[in-house]
Amino acid sequence: MLTEPITLPSRASGAEAELHFLLTDIVQLSGRITRLAHRTTPGAEGPATWRTLAVLQQSGPMRLGELAAMSQVAQPTMTKIVAGLVEREWVKRIADADDARAWQIGISAKGILKLTEWRSNLAAALLPLFDDLTDDERDTIRRAIDLLQPRIDRAYSDDAIERKTNG
Amino acid sequence: MLTEPITLPSRASGAEAELHFLLTDIVQLSGRITRLAHRTTPGAEGPATWRTLAVLQQSGPMRLGELAAMSQVAQPTMTKIVAGLVEREWVKRIADADDARAWQIGISAKGILKLTEWRSNLAAALLPLFDDLTDDERDTIRRAIDLLQPRIDRAYSDDAIERKTNG
DNA sequence: CCAGTATATATAGCCTAGCTATACAAATCC
DNA sequence: GGATTTGTATAGCTAGGCTATATATACTGG
Numbered sequence: 001m002l003t004e005p006i007t008l009p010s011r012a013s014g015a016e017a018e019l020h021f022l023l024t025d026i027v028q029l030s031g032r033i034t035r036l037a038h039r040t041t042p043g044a045e046g047p048a049t050w051r052t053l054a055v056l057q058q059s060g061p062m063r064l065g066e067l068a069a070m071s072q073v074a075q076p077t078m079t080k081i082v083a084g085l086v087e088r089e090w091v092k093r094i095a096d097a098d099d100a101r102a103w104q105i106g107i108s109a110k111g112i113l114k115l116t117e118w119r120s121n122l123a124a125a126l127l128p129l130f131d132d133l134t135d136d137e138r139d140t141i142r143r144a145i146d147l148l149q150p151r152i153d154r155a156y157s158d159d160a161i162e163r164k165t166n167g
Numbered sequence: 168m169l170t171e172p173i174t175l176p177s178r179a180s181g182a183e184a185e186l187h188f189l190l191t192d193i194v195q196l197s198g199r200i201t202r203l204a205h206r207t208t209p210g211a212e213g214p215a216t217w218r219t220l221a222v223l224q225q226s227g228p229m230r231l232g233e234l235a236a237m238s239q240v241a242q243p244t245m246t247k248i249v250a251g252l253v254e255r256e257w258v259k260r261i262a263d264a265d266d267a268r269a270w271q272i273g274i275s276a277k278g279i280l281k282l283t284e285w286r287s288n289l290a291a292a293l294l295p296l297f298d299d300l301t302d303d304e305r306d307t308i309r310r311a312i313d314l315l316q317p318r319i320d321r322a323y324s325d326d327a328i329e330r331k332t333n334g
Numbered sequence: 335c336c337a338g339t340a341t342a343t344a345t346a347g348c349c350t351a352g353c354t355a356t357a358c359a360a361a362t363c364c
Numbered sequence: 365g366g367a368t369t370t371g372t373a374t375a376g377c378t379a380g381g382c383t384a385t386a387t388a389t390a391c392t393g394g
Contacts, residue, residue, distance in 0.1 A: 144307050152203060
């Protein structure tokens, strides 16, 4: 229980506050981008489907539990998502030779195609908003992504490791 | 119906492809950030709640329909979200003097507090991932946000205007 | 000034994606 | 070989998304 009044930071303060607002701005912008991406793209699949497929494409086949950890969802949630993906034939279950309880979940050719197709639709929809960017501006954005990407990835995989160690 | 084969872009090509991958990388990263933000933060409220509150805080009271357009959700979805917010007393309904069918929806003091509190939790949770950034790196990220923010905002408000004109 | 149309919100009913708690089956460990 | 641990599935709930439709108010033309 919180007994002391929360310090409500004002936009004016020092370097620590600057990082605070940088982070909250990143999150707010990300939320709006994620929402816009879902809305401007056809198809009934939600963000969870694409996030899961992207993980599988980038990291290769893995167990359902690992996939859940690397997607930052609970295991039963991943069971449900994978069930949907299996039905669409966008992933395949591969029997795990070492453990009869487990499967390896791998993206299928069809899954890769659908993911690529979705990304193309996405890029086409967002292009008009961004085609006025100069080369320098694109470079700034690219560098920002390269700064954020590994740090976010680390948060995801740290969680996966923690699960393996403590869980 | 799509009859021609989709061009599957490869990572190697020219400037247009570069923008394509910039956009898809932004969206993928945003999805992961949004998910991480939700997961690392306590409370049952989903992203939609915070997105809606943020819109109200930044743009002031407005009608439910406007709010739906500016949040990129369908009107019945916003009816549901607002119902939840009214119950928590994070927004207030103000009778519209000019139109008995409509309300003005405004964020309450409690709503501002909760939003601020959530952002503080968020910043605290993400801080350890980013406290090693140099001043230059922070500056790069800030400039990237300032490039993306207005373009995303425009997509949102364009939709709101379109709704008002054609709808 | 009233009939008909247009508009703002609400309701109904469905889906995906999230969660916790728990069941079940296989592996592992005395 | 019985007890415990571990991997996945099931049950059951919630929020947040949608379309179609109902309802109430506003507007407009004769």
